[in-house]
Amino acid sequence: MRVTKFEHSCVRVEDDGAVLVIDPGPWSRPEALDGVDAVLITHEHFDHLDVDKLADALDQRPRVTIHAHKSVVDKLGDLRSVATVVDSGDAFTAAGFGVRAFGGLHALVHEEVTPVPNLGFLVGESVYHPGDSFDVPEGATVDTLFVPVSGPWLKLSESIAFVRAIRPRRVYALHDGLHNEFGHMVVDGNMTKLAQAPYLRLEPGTSVG
Secondary structure (H helix, E strand, O other): OEEEEOOOOOEEEEEOOEEEEEOOOOOOOHHHHOOOOEEEEOOOOOOOOOHHHHHHHHHHOOOOEEEEOHHHHOOOHHHHHHEEEOOOOOEEEEOOEEEEEEEEEOOOOOOOOOOOEEEEEEEOOOEEEOOOOOOOOOOOOOOEEEEEOOOOOOOHHHHHHHHHHHOOOEEEEEOOOOOOHHHHHHHHHHHHHHOOOOEEOOOOOEEEO
């Protein structure tokens, strides 16, 4: 299985020619969707959902399927015909990968902001993308964890606790598009020291096996 981290929260998973992409939002480069077979969307926020980009991908590959919570599917317009509604606890197949959905709600931004639905996706019983949450995939053994590290809804202590709760083999930064170089330096240093698992922030377009 090959995993490529693109900008912000976009992750691409490939195996035996099958391509699954999670959260190809407006900040991720279009080539993240090259050859895509299925797309998973964790939630409806603008930095995770780019309907125009998805429409362009489907123009090239009409058989692409989209899997997301009903709140996302309702925003897809004409693309709803290729979308499957997913809820927390569901297990399904996308692009040949076994996927399980966890969680339910976006992490709290503020008491006066109602959290939108958010799903974390475990792909191939190996790679976990939590979207904008720290929902632990109970009962799962995670090999590769993507941990959110920036945003108006998190503290670094929560990112550290999340990694420690899951105890993956390796950890990569996620939701990292809101930091400048100084923010990356501070976060990377603390995560490396405190996460209790091998941590790395991948430059966009970097792949790991």
